[in-house]
Amino acid sequence: xxxxxxxxxxxxxxxxxxxxxxxxxxxxxxxxxxxxxxxxxxxxxxxxxxxxxxxxxxxxxxxxxxxxxxxxxxxxxxxxxxxxxxxxxxxxxxxxxxxxxxxxxxxxxxxxxxxxxxxxxxxxxxxxxxxxxxxxxxxxxxxxxxxxxxxxxxxxxxxxxxxxxxxxxxxxxxxxxxxxxxxxxxxxxxxxxxxxxxxxxxxxxxxxxxxxxxxxxxxxxxxxxxxxxxxxxxxxxxxxxxxxxxxxxxxxxxxxxxxxxxxxxxxxxxxxxxx
Ligand SMILES: Nc1ncnc2c1ncn2[C@@H]1O[C@H](COP(=O)(O)OP(=O)(O)OP(=O)(O)O)[C@@H](O)[C@H]1O
Ligand SMILES: [Mg+2]
Numbered sequence: 001x002x003x004x005x006x007x008x009x010x011x012x013x014x015x016x017x018x019x020x021x022x023x024x025x026x027x028x029x030x031x032x033x034x035x036x037x038x039x040x041x042x043x044x045x046x047x048x049x050x051x052x053x054x055x056x057x058x059x060x061x062x063x064x065x066x067x068x069x070x071x072x073x074x075x076x077x078x079x080x081x082x083x084x085x086x087x088x089x090x091x092x093x094x095x096x097x098x099x100x101x102x103x104x105x106x107x108x109x110x111x112x113x114x115x116x117x118x119x120x121x122x123x124x125x126x127x128x129x130x131x132x133x134x135x136x137x138x139x140x141x142x143x144x145x146x147x148x149x150x151x152x153x154x155x156x157x158x159x160x161x162x163x164x165x166x167x168x169x170x171x172x173x174x175x176x177x178x179x180x181x182x183x184x185x186x187x188x189x190x191x192x193x194x195x196x197x198x199x200x201x202x203x204x205x206x207x208x209x210x211x212x213x214x215x216x217x218x219x220x221x222x223x224x225x226x227x228x229x230x231x232x233x234x235x236x237x238x239x240x241x242x243x244x245x246x247x248x249x250x251x252x253x254x255x256x257x258x259x260x261x262x263x264x265x266x267x268x269x270x271x272x273x274x275x
Contacts, residue, residue: 008071009034010167010199011056016065018051024063025051028224033199035166038190040210041203042245043220044254049203050094052220053169056201057091058082069167087115090165092156094172094203098144104131105140108158115163130158133188135181149176157185161192168192169201174209182206186213207246211235219245221254 009032017027025048033039041049054060055067058074067074069085077085098107108127112118118126131137134154139147147155153176160168170189174182190213193200204210210217211231219227219234219242226241227234234242244252269275 007035009068010070011201012066012068013052013055013062014066014068016055016067017063018048018055018060019063020060024223026220026223026225027064029065029220030225031218033167033201035199036193036197037215038193038200038202038213040214040217041201041220042205042207042210042217043226044245045205046258047221048223049220050171053091053171053201053203056167056169057086057089087163088165089167089169090160090163092153092160092168092170092173094175098152098156098159100144102144103140104136104142104144104147104155107144107155108162111159111163126162127158130162131155133161133192134158135184150178150181153177154181154185157188161196164196165198166196167199167201168196169203171203172205173202174204174206182209186210189213221245 011031011033013029013031016029017024018029019025029052031039031052041052043049051060055062056069058069058077061075070088072081072085074082099110102110105127108130109123112123112126128137128140131140134157136151136154136158139151144152153173157173160170168189173185173189177185186209189200189202192198202210202214214231217227217229217231217234218225221241227237227239229237234246237243241253243249244254
Protein backbone atom coordinates (compact mmCIF):
# COMPACT_ATOMS: atom_id res chain seq x y z
CA UNK A 1 0.00 0.00 0.00
CA UNK A 2 0.97 3.66 -0.38
CA UNK A 3 2.83 2.74 -3.54
CA UNK A 4 5.25 5.51 -4.49
CA UNK A 5 4.11 7.38 -7.58
CA UNK A 6 6.94 6.52 -9.95
CA UNK A 7 5.19 6.85 -13.31
CA UNK A 8 2.98 9.35 -15.08
CA UNK A 9 -0.75 8.88 -14.42
CA UNK A 10 -2.47 6.43 -16.79
CA UNK A 11 -5.82 8.12 -16.15
CA UNK A 12 -5.91 11.89 -15.77
CA UNK A 13 -8.85 14.31 -15.53
CA UNK A 14 -7.97 18.01 -15.75
CA UNK A 15 -10.68 20.52 -14.81
CA UNK A 16 -13.34 18.22 -16.24
CA UNK A 17 -17.10 18.83 -16.34
CA UNK A 18 -19.39 15.85 -17.00
CA UNK A 19 -23.09 15.39 -17.56
CA UNK A 20 -25.87 14.38 -19.90
CA UNK A 21 -27.25 16.83 -22.47
CA UNK A 22 -27.67 20.22 -20.79
CA UNK A 23 -27.43 18.67 -17.34
CA UNK A 24 -24.02 18.93 -15.64
CA UNK A 25 -23.44 16.34 -12.91
CA UNK A 26 -19.88 17.23 -11.90
CA UNK A 27 -17.49 20.07 -12.63
CA UNK A 28 -13.93 21.16 -11.81
CA UNK A 29 -12.80 17.52 -11.52
CA UNK A 30 -9.05 16.83 -11.24
CA UNK A 31 -8.13 13.16 -10.83
CA UNK A 32 -4.94 11.16 -11.32
CA UNK A 33 -4.53 7.38 -11.20
CA UNK A 34 -1.08 5.79 -11.58
CA UNK A 35 0.05 2.20 -12.14
CA UNK A 36 0.09 0.12 -8.99
CA UNK A 37 -2.46 2.35 -7.26
CA UNK A 38 -5.94 1.57 -5.97
CA UNK A 39 -7.85 4.86 -6.10
CA UNK A 40 -11.29 4.92 -4.47
CA UNK A 41 -14.09 7.15 -5.74
CA UNK A 42 -16.68 7.77 -3.07
CA UNK A 43 -19.83 9.82 -2.74
CA UNK A 44 -23.55 9.52 -2.11
CA UNK A 45 -26.05 7.89 -4.46
CA UNK A 46 -26.48 9.97 -7.62
CA UNK A 47 -23.36 12.06 -6.93
CA UNK A 48 -21.76 11.05 -10.25
CA UNK A 49 -19.44 8.10 -9.53
CA UNK A 50 -20.66 5.90 -12.38
CA UNK A 51 -20.55 9.00 -14.59
CA UNK A 52 -16.81 9.29 -13.80
CA UNK A 53 -16.31 5.67 -14.88
CA UNK A 54 -18.23 6.26 -18.12
CA UNK A 55 -15.99 9.24 -18.85
CA UNK A 56 -12.77 7.28 -18.14
CA UNK A 57 -13.82 4.57 -20.59
CA UNK A 58 -14.89 7.07 -23.27
CA UNK A 59 -18.60 6.16 -23.10
CA UNK A 60 -19.40 9.84 -22.54
CA UNK A 61 -17.33 12.86 -23.56
CA UNK A 62 -16.27 15.65 -21.19
CA UNK A 63 -18.44 18.77 -21.39
CA UNK A 64 -15.31 20.72 -20.45
CA UNK A 65 -11.65 19.98 -19.63
CA UNK A 66 -9.37 17.15 -20.72
CA UNK A 67 -9.41 13.41 -19.98
CA UNK A 68 -6.29 11.43 -20.89
CA UNK A 69 -5.96 7.66 -20.76
CA UNK A 70 -2.50 6.17 -21.47
CA UNK A 71 -1.49 9.76 -22.41
CA UNK A 72 -4.14 9.93 -25.15
CA UNK A 73 -6.69 12.74 -25.03
CA UNK A 74 -10.02 10.91 -25.31
CA UNK A 75 -11.54 13.88 -27.15
CA UNK A 76 -9.15 13.24 -30.06
CA UNK A 77 -9.16 9.44 -30.44
CA UNK A 78 -10.93 7.72 -33.30
CA UNK A 79 -13.45 4.92 -32.79
CA UNK A 80 -10.84 2.32 -33.74
CA UNK A 81 -8.23 3.76 -31.31
CA UNK A 82 -10.83 3.87 -28.54
CA UNK A 83 -11.55 0.17 -29.07
CA UNK A 84 -7.81 -0.54 -28.75
CA UNK A 85 -7.56 1.55 -25.57
CA UNK A 86 -10.56 -0.27 -24.11
CA UNK A 87 -8.89 -3.63 -24.67
CA UNK A 88 -6.27 -2.48 -22.18
CA UNK A 89 -9.01 -1.77 -19.61
CA UNK A 90 -11.11 -4.19 -17.59
CA UNK A 91 -14.47 -2.96 -16.36
CA UNK A 92 -16.72 -4.41 -13.69
CA UNK A 93 -20.06 -2.70 -14.33
CA UNK A 94 -22.50 -1.85 -11.55
CA UNK A 95 -25.07 -4.11 -13.20
CA UNK A 96 -22.95 -7.25 -13.67
CA UNK A 97 -24.30 -7.94 -17.17
CA UNK A 98 -23.39 -11.61 -17.56
CA UNK A 99 -24.56 -13.51 -20.62
CA UNK A 100 -27.39 -15.65 -19.31
CA UNK A 101 -27.22 -18.12 -22.21
CA UNK A 102 -23.56 -18.94 -21.45
CA UNK A 103 -22.32 -20.86 -18.41
CA UNK A 104 -19.86 -19.43 -15.85
CA UNK A 105 -16.79 -20.70 -17.73
CA UNK A 106 -17.92 -19.31 -21.09
CA UNK A 107 -18.75 -15.94 -19.58
CA UNK A 108 -15.20 -15.53 -18.30
CA UNK A 109 -13.73 -16.99 -21.52
CA UNK A 110 -15.69 -14.53 -23.67
CA UNK A 111 -13.18 -11.59 -23.71
CA UNK A 112 -10.30 -14.03 -24.34
CA UNK A 113 -12.03 -15.54 -27.35
CA UNK A 114 -13.05 -12.09 -28.64
CA UNK A 115 -9.79 -10.21 -28.20
CA UNK A 116 -6.92 -12.67 -28.24
CA UNK A 117 -5.81 -15.67 -30.27
CA UNK A 118 -4.90 -18.10 -27.51
CA UNK A 119 -5.23 -21.85 -27.83
CA UNK A 120 -8.16 -23.72 -26.28
CA UNK A 121 -5.93 -25.25 -23.60
CA UNK A 122 -4.66 -21.76 -22.68
CA UNK A 123 -8.24 -20.48 -22.52
CA UNK A 124 -9.10 -23.31 -20.10
CA UNK A 125 -6.01 -22.66 -17.98
CA UNK A 126 -6.51 -18.88 -17.79
CA UNK A 127 -10.25 -19.00 -17.13
CA UNK A 128 -9.90 -21.62 -14.37
CA UNK A 129 -7.05 -19.56 -12.88
CA UNK A 130 -9.22 -16.41 -12.73
CA UNK A 131 -12.21 -18.35 -11.39
CA UNK A 132 -9.89 -19.79 -8.75
CA UNK A 133 -8.83 -16.25 -7.80
CA UNK A 134 -12.48 -15.38 -7.01
CA UNK A 135 -13.11 -18.74 -5.31
CA UNK A 136 -15.37 -20.15 -8.02
CA UNK A 137 -13.24 -22.67 -9.93
CA UNK A 138 -15.66 -25.42 -9.08
CA UNK A 139 -18.64 -23.38 -10.30
CA UNK A 140 -17.26 -23.23 -13.88
CA UNK A 141 -19.91 -25.59 -15.25
CA UNK A 142 -22.95 -23.85 -13.71
CA UNK A 143 -25.52 -21.84 -15.62
CA UNK A 144 -25.91 -18.17 -14.67
CA UNK A 145 -29.47 -18.94 -13.47
CA UNK A 146 -27.98 -21.48 -11.02
CA UNK A 147 -25.67 -19.06 -9.18
CA UNK A 148 -26.48 -16.48 -6.50
CA UNK A 149 -26.28 -12.69 -6.92
CA UNK A 150 -23.01 -12.48 -4.97
CA UNK A 151 -21.50 -15.32 -7.03
CA UNK A 152 -22.55 -13.50 -10.20
CA UNK A 153 -20.57 -10.44 -9.10
CA UNK A 154 -17.49 -12.60 -8.56
CA UNK A 155 -17.90 -14.16 -12.01
CA UNK A 156 -18.15 -10.65 -13.47
CA UNK A 157 -14.96 -9.77 -11.60
CA UNK A 158 -13.16 -12.81 -13.04
CA UNK A 159 -14.30 -11.75 -16.51
CA UNK A 160 -13.05 -8.18 -15.96
CA UNK A 161 -9.54 -9.42 -15.10
CA UNK A 162 -9.17 -12.27 -17.59
CA UNK A 163 -7.26 -10.17 -20.14
CA UNK A 164 -4.92 -8.91 -17.38
CA UNK A 165 -5.66 -5.26 -18.16
CA UNK A 166 -3.51 -2.22 -17.38
CA UNK A 167 -6.46 -0.28 -15.98
CA UNK A 168 -9.21 -1.88 -13.91
CA UNK A 169 -12.42 -0.01 -13.18
CA UNK A 170 -14.77 -1.45 -10.58
CA UNK A 171 -18.28 -0.04 -10.07
CA UNK A 172 -19.54 -1.12 -6.64
CA UNK A 173 -17.70 -4.47 -6.58
CA UNK A 174 -18.80 -5.15 -3.00
CA UNK A 175 -22.57 -4.86 -3.57
CA UNK A 176 -24.40 -8.05 -2.66
CA UNK A 177 -21.39 -9.79 -1.11
CA UNK A 178 -21.41 -11.39 2.33
CA UNK A 179 -18.80 -10.06 4.82
CA UNK A 180 -16.31 -12.85 4.07
CA UNK A 181 -16.55 -12.53 0.28
CA UNK A 182 -16.39 -8.76 0.69
CA UNK A 183 -13.09 -8.89 2.57
CA UNK A 184 -11.67 -11.43 0.12
CA UNK A 185 -12.76 -9.33 -2.89
CA UNK A 186 -11.15 -6.20 -1.42
CA UNK A 187 -7.88 -8.06 -0.87
CA UNK A 188 -8.18 -9.49 -4.38
CA UNK A 189 -8.47 -6.00 -5.87
CA UNK A 190 -5.37 -4.96 -3.91
CA UNK A 191 -3.33 -8.03 -4.86
CA UNK A 192 -4.36 -7.89 -8.53
CA UNK A 193 -3.32 -4.24 -8.68
CA UNK A 194 0.06 -5.13 -7.19
CA UNK A 195 0.57 -8.28 -9.29
CA UNK A 196 -0.50 -6.79 -12.63
CA UNK A 197 0.94 -3.35 -11.70
CA UNK A 198 -2.28 -1.93 -13.09
CA UNK A 199 -4.20 1.20 -12.11
CA UNK A 200 -7.44 0.47 -10.26
CA UNK A 201 -10.37 2.87 -10.04
CA UNK A 202 -12.64 1.59 -7.30
CA UNK A 203 -16.13 3.05 -7.06
CA UNK A 204 -17.74 2.16 -3.77
CA UNK A 205 -19.86 3.23 -0.82
CA UNK A 206 -17.99 0.90 1.48
CA UNK A 207 -15.75 3.06 3.66
CA UNK A 208 -14.08 0.41 5.82
CA UNK A 209 -13.21 -1.95 3.00
CA UNK A 210 -12.02 0.67 0.53
CA UNK A 211 -9.98 2.55 3.15
CA UNK A 212 -8.20 -0.71 3.99
CA UNK A 213 -6.90 -1.12 0.42
CA UNK A 214 -6.87 2.35 -1.24
CA UNK A 215 -3.76 4.45 -1.78
CA UNK A 216 -5.83 7.53 -2.50
CA UNK A 217 -9.47 8.53 -2.08
CA UNK A 218 -11.54 11.08 -3.99
CA UNK A 219 -14.93 12.07 -2.69
CA UNK A 220 -17.55 13.66 -4.93
CA UNK A 221 -20.74 15.46 -3.96
CA UNK A 222 -22.67 18.68 -4.51
CA UNK A 223 -21.53 18.64 -8.14
CA UNK A 224 -17.82 18.76 -7.40
CA UNK A 225 -14.79 17.13 -5.83
CA UNK A 226 -15.33 17.49 -2.08
CA UNK A 227 -12.14 15.84 -0.83
CA UNK A 228 -8.96 14.18 -2.04
CA UNK A 229 -6.30 12.47 0.02
CA UNK A 230 -5.06 9.27 1.60
CA UNK A 231 -7.51 7.27 3.74
CA UNK A 232 -5.65 8.64 6.74
CA UNK A 233 -6.12 12.26 5.52
CA UNK A 234 -9.84 11.74 5.02
CA UNK A 235 -10.30 10.00 8.35
CA UNK A 236 -8.87 13.10 10.01
CA UNK A 237 -10.97 15.54 7.93
CA UNK A 238 -13.40 17.88 9.67
CA UNK A 239 -15.27 18.73 6.46
CA UNK A 240 -19.00 18.25 7.25
CA UNK A 241 -19.67 16.35 3.99
CA UNK A 242 -16.73 14.00 4.55
CA UNK A 243 -17.72 13.47 8.19
CA UNK A 244 -21.37 12.76 7.33
CA UNK A 245 -20.34 10.21 4.72
CA UNK A 246 -17.67 8.49 6.81
CA UNK A 247 -19.76 8.44 9.99
CA UNK A 248 -23.01 7.50 8.19
CA UNK A 249 -25.01 10.31 9.81
CA UNK A 250 -28.57 10.88 8.51
CA UNK A 251 -28.34 14.67 8.97
CA UNK A 252 -25.81 16.86 7.21
CA UNK A 253 -25.04 18.43 3.83
CA UNK A 254 -25.85 15.23 1.89
CA UNK A 255 -29.59 15.19 1.11
CA UNK A 256 -31.44 11.87 1.06
CA UNK A 257 -34.05 13.12 -1.43
CA UNK A 258 -33.20 13.38 -5.10
CA UNK A 259 -33.32 17.12 -6.01
CA UNK A 260 -36.37 18.44 -7.83
CA UNK A 261 -36.14 19.77 -11.41
CA UNK A 262 -38.30 21.51 -14.04
CA UNK A 263 -38.61 18.12 -15.83
CA UNK A 264 -40.12 16.54 -12.66
CA UNK A 265 -42.54 19.47 -12.12
CA UNK A 266 -43.70 19.14 -15.74
CA UNK A 267 -44.17 15.38 -15.41
CA UNK A 268 -46.12 15.79 -12.14
CA UNK A 269 -48.35 18.43 -13.68
CA UNK A 270 -49.17 16.14 -16.61
CA UNK A 271 -49.58 13.13 -14.34
CA UNK A 272 -51.94 14.73 -11.82
CA UNK A 273 -53.52 17.30 -14.16
CA UNK A 274 -52.73 19.99 -11.56
CA UNK A 275 -50.05 22.71 -11.67
N1 LIG B 1 -27.85 8.20 -19.00
C1 LIG B 1 -28.21 9.24 -18.23
N2 LIG B 1 -28.93 10.28 -18.72
C2 LIG B 1 -29.28 11.32 -17.94
N3 LIG B 1 -28.94 11.45 -16.65
C3 LIG B 1 -28.23 10.46 -16.10
C4 LIG B 1 -27.81 9.30 -16.85
N4 LIG B 1 -27.12 8.48 -16.03
C5 LIG B 1 -27.08 9.10 -14.84
N5 LIG B 1 -27.74 10.28 -14.87
C6 LIG B 1 -27.87 11.24 -13.76
O1 LIG B 1 -26.55 11.64 -13.38
C7 LIG B 1 -26.44 11.75 -11.95
C8 LIG B 1 -25.28 10.91 -11.48
O2 LIG B 1 -25.58 9.54 -11.75
P1 LIG B 1 -24.51 8.38 -11.48
O3 LIG B 1 -25.08 7.12 -12.02
O4 LIG B 1 -23.18 8.80 -11.96
O5 LIG B 1 -24.52 8.37 -9.87
P2 LIG B 1 -23.72 7.41 -8.85
O6 LIG B 1 -22.87 8.29 -7.99
O7 LIG B 1 -23.05 6.33 -9.59
O8 LIG B 1 -24.92 6.83 -7.96
P3 LIG B 1 -25.12 5.36 -7.28
O9 LIG B 1 -24.25 5.37 -6.05
O10 LIG B 1 -26.57 5.35 -6.91
O11 LIG B 1 -24.75 4.33 -8.28
C9 LIG B 1 -27.82 11.39 -11.38
O12 LIG B 1 -28.50 12.59 -11.12
C10 LIG B 1 -28.50 10.62 -12.50
O13 LIG B 1 -29.89 10.82 -12.47
MG1 LIG C 1 -23.35 4.27 -9.75
